[in-house]
Amino acid sequence: MSGERTFIDLLRGIATDPAARGLADDAAVIAPPLGRELVLTHDMLVERVHYLPGDPPGDIAWKLVAVNLSDLAAKGATPLGVLMGYALARTQAWDAAFAAGLAEVLTAFSVPLLGGDTVAMPAGAPRAMGLTAIGSVAPGLAPARSGARDGDLLWGTGTIGDAGLGLRIALGELDGPAALLDAYRRPQPRLKVGQAVAPIVHAMADVSDGVLIDAGRIAAASGLAVTVDLDAVPLSDAFRSIAGEDRAARLTAVTSGDDYELLFAAPQQASEALLTICQPLGLTVSAIGRFTSGAGLDLHDSGGSVRLPERLGYEHGIAQRRT
């Protein structure tokens, strides 16, 4: 049996939702939830560009799904399903391990595989894959990146910088706790928090290229300036155990990519409501800066101004970041 046939059979075992039509039709057909808007996103992963050739295939499948669900989370959306475009890898064992990771991440977030396409790449070509995620949100409640207002606080979920250290562990440059490698390889899309805070926030985006870059993008899209308070940026115990928590460590954290936490802008008076809403969801949220009139990005630490680092975002050593 050809590698393509074998892989599609594995996908059929995953795509059990009736909307997928057994992956045997030209297209998937779903009934959208009544009275909801649709949220659509598509992100690709390319070998040597977005992940290391030695990364475990199951983790790459996890990441492909997670980065797209993270975009849905940033719009407060509930996932409805995904379609995958997959360039067959060079061995059936790799494809099978990828399919197992795909089943795992889709089960973890209760998301059906609806369809897609599988192609053979010419010999020697890098592996590449794309995923479209579709979700739904209450009408008018998907926060834009561009909605921040003068005086809003900048909030972030979870902890920052773990995935950046995890990448250095994956590259063999560091030793460290498994939690850091996990943060890099198996990011957790913040769907529940995104859904919970979407009705309250003015703007929201996820952190893929680093807190400074992504906060700066919200500010620019909103026609505002943003200040990030380095000392307010939440660090995990695992991060601290390796990098400490001084200014240099904090600069490392905010210039790392791949956090897939959420950043959002909300008015000061919503702070208590935000903390109350998020408390039962098991994920901390922290106010880490503020938006003001003007333009550009400022960095503070212990109340004083800090010079911006030359490189605002962590560029993967391996090639070039997705934008």
Place this chain on the structure above:
Amino acid sequence: MSGERTFIDLLRGIATDPAARGLADDAAVIAPPLGRELVLTHDMLVERVHYLPGDPPGDIAWKLVAVNLSDLAAKGATPLGVLMGYALARTQAWDAAFAAGLAEVLTAFSVPLLGGDTVAMPAGAPRAMGLTAIGSVAPGLAPARSGARDGDLLWGTGTIGDAGLGLRIALGELDGPAALLDAYRRPQPRLKVGQAVAPIVHAMADVSDGVLIDAGRIAAASGLAVTVDLDAVPLSDAFRSIAGEDRAARLTAVTSGDDYELLFAAPQQASEALLTICQPLGLTVSAIGRFTSGAGLDLHDSGGSVRLPERLGYEHGIAQRRT
């Protein structure tokens, strides 16, 4: 300015629908049409696999969109929009010509670009691109591939085999009318006919791998046998001027791929209604066979049985067909 930035700016000029949020957000947000189901499909094109490296970039953009819209057509759907995953080509001129073709095909079929992702491939990698198309259809009216019934006629739209000759012209193996090359490079998704006949037909699919293969797939999915009448297969004047219309020519036509016509199964008594519905749409539909109990594919010509050719579908000389 980087090639990526330049290309995204070109896409922003195309993605003017408000749902696309200026391609500056994590995701697109659209209100689905009330009381409709959603139809979703994703197909990829890879250089040297699905098209020739020398094909004009604008035509490749056309084909990427057209093959996906053809899948929507086969489900009777009206397009709502597309998301594109694009691996940057090696020159900005190529990318710009691709973007121009993209604008052209999206305008031709009134389909908005909603979002997507642009990535840089490692040096020397083939170009690759994927597209997700989303459409809508009245509830319950998207025909499955598996719905054909014993006694149904097999119908096809338009003419068959033009794209197969067009590919041979593109490969320099043949000289022929521009219409044939056009059929290969700029296929026309049969959206209007698909929408018009969807409420009447029992099963529908598009012809991507050849009439014999694709008719056989409808039969297999429906648990039936299918007979294709070679002499009923409609040929264009351009096709006839190059290949004639004898049995060998007809065998060439039904074993060619890339037609992107529609095949559907409908009860005999619906024939007049089908012809009446399609007549004002400017595209012929022809009964070219029938479904019966049993399994497998039979070929007839002038009422007599004809041996099946060894190769049922046209495999691109360049590598391997999409399934």
